Amino acid sequence: MMSKSDFFHDAAILDANDPLKEFRSLFCNPGERLVYLDGNSLGMLPSATAGYIDDIVTRRWGERLIRSYNEGWWNKPEELGARIARLTGARPDEVIVCDSVSVNMFKMIVAALREKEGRLKIVSDELNFGTDLYIIQGAADLLGKGHRLHLMKSRDGITVGDDETDGAIDNDTALVSLSHVSFRSSFMYDMPGVTSLAHERGAFILWDLCHAVGAVPIDLNGANADFAAGCTYKYLNGGPGATAFMYVRKDLQEKLSSPIWGWWADADPFSFNTGFVPAGGMRRFLAGSVPILSSSTLETSLDIFEKAGMARIRKKSLEMSGFFLELFKRHLAHIGFRLGSPNDGAHRGSHISLRHPEAYRICKALIDESEGEWTIIPDFRTPDNIRIGFAPLYNTFREIAIITSELGRIVRDKVFEKYDTEKEVVT
Numbered sequence: 001m002m003s004k005s006d007f008f009h010d011a012a013i014l015d016a017n018d019p020l021k022e023f024r025s026l027f028c029n030p031g032e033r034l035v036y037l038d039g040n041s042l043g044m045l046p047s048a049t050a051g052y053i054d055d056i057v058t059r060r061w062g063e064r065l066i067r068s069y070n071e072g073w074w075n076k077p078e079e080l081g082a083r084i085a086r087l088t089g090a091r092p093d094e095v096i097v098c099d100s101v102s103v104n105m106f107k108m109i110v111a112a113l114r115e116k117e118g119r120l121k122i123v124s125d126e127l128n129f130g131t132d133l134y135i136i137q138g139a140a141d142l143l144g145k146g147h148r149l150h151l152m153k154s155r156d157g158i159t160v161g162d163d164e165t166d167g168a169i170d171n172d173t174a175l176v177s178l179s180h181v182s183f184r185s186s187f188m189y190d191m192p193g194v195t196s197l198a199h200e201r202g203a204f205i206l207w208d209l210c211h212a213v214g215a216v217p218i219d220l221n222g223a224n225a226d227f228a229a230g231c232t233y234k235y236l237n238g239g240p241g242a243t244a245f246m247y248v249r250k251d252l253q254e255k256l257s258s259p260i261w262g263w264w265a266d267a268d269p270f271s272f273n274t275g276f277v278p279a280g281g282m283r284r285f286l287a288g289s290v291p292i293l294s295s296s297t298l299e300t301s302l303d304i305f306e307k308a309g310m311a312r313i314r315k316k317s318l319e320m321s322g323f324f325l326e327l328f329k330r331h332l333a334h335i336g337f338r339l340g341s342p343n344d345g346a347h348r349g350s351h352i353s354l355r356h357p358e359a360y361r362i363c364k365a366l367i368d369e370s371e372g373e374w375t376i377i378p379d380f381r382t383p384d385n386i387r388i389g390f391a392p393l394y395n396t397f398r399e400i401a402i403i404t405s406e407l408g409r410i411v412r413d414k415v416f417e418k419y420d421t422e423k424e425v426v427t
């Protein structure tokens with residue numbers, strides 16, 4: 001069996017040869033003893049962000065005041081959307097930054113269901129994130145037409161098979177709504193394949209990109225996707241509650257109507273007319289004021305992505321997860337850990353879930369600052385998943401060696417037994 005010193009040695013070689021190694025210094029270092037493997041929940045803070053936001057607050061807000069809207073703020077949703085379009089394989093005028101993922105999904109789901117009048121089935125899967133399913137149910141309830149949600153099953157709790165999608169999407173399906181990368185298992189759907197199946201059967205498709213954007217290359221146009229939404233606080237490092245984005249394919253935009261008729265979506269917002277006339281293009285999907293501060297945080301992070309390039313980020317992500325899986329097989333599989341993610345990188349995003357009956361208490365031990373040499377932050381997803389996020393812009397192979405060695409120690413020495421099972425609100 002490979003010893004601990006062997007795998008630290010291997011990690012050192014991989015780090016030395018990492019073409020992205022310089023990028024780590026572009027993020028705030030929260031301390032030499034902290035290993036942060038939760039960029040799939042809340043990305044790290046780029047070092048340039050605080051100064052950039054300080055300038056927006058003190059100069060653009062403090063001095064330029066309302067004039068700043070004409071000096072760039074009014075068009076911020078489109079400007080940032082165009083930059084996110086480059087990461088998602090969309091045209092610059094197909095993406096806009098606004099609201100939360102939940103609200104953006106609501107707007108697109110209602111618009112899509114109205115457009116496919118007469119079709120009453122909505123297809124998703126049982127692995128999907130809560131909000132996605134709740135918004136579908138709420139939209140169906142609001143429309144009152146008898147739409148029903150069909151949840152495709154996962155045989156292994158990790159993936160959804162092609163036979164499931166083939167069996168579920170039929171000629172009554174109005175909308176297929178799926179996460180490109182599953183939040184729990186990291187399973188990645190074949191976006192072009194499932195999109196063309198939905199289209200063959202006459203349905204729209206909406207992709208949730210929360211765990212995919214900034215983590216894997218995405219080609220919305222290549223797949224001919226209809227709708228997508230994603231958040232910017234995970235791999236995109238926009239900060240807590242940073243503004244989300246939405247995509248609607250160009251040829252659909254003017255055919256559809258958002259159910260929220262807010263003034264930012266009006267064709268002539270400063271006329272303050274009493275009747276709403278939707279703006280052209282993606283602007284018609286806005287609602288009210290777009291938060292300037294929590295959108296602008298994205299700019300410094302997108303600068304980093306544009307320098308690094310998604311191809312290099314994905315390459316390192318696969319190398320990181322490949323290295324981790326090798327260590328998992330040698331050091332963790334025989335002490336009660338099971339893999340909760342696809343083994344094949346081609347079907348996986350940039351995080352890996354490890355399952356263990358004591359997952360929650362193991363997480364507590366990893367995070368406890370007074371336990372052991374390291375403070376390690378992954379996250380926990382019920383019932384038994386420890387999610388380990390690989391953010392290639394700032395994570396190192398050494399950090400993978402550290403979490404492997406600590407997971408082994410905490411289980412072998414039963415360190416987790418010191419902790420109770422009481423859950424914090426955010427796990």
Ligand SMILES: Cc1ncc(COP(=O)(O)O)c(C=O)c1O
Nearest residue numbers: 100101102129131183210231244
């Ligand atoms: C997969 C997925 N979809 C949707 C959301 C919800 O996003 P928001 O809070 O912006 O509505 C999240 C949040 O973590 C998520 O992980």
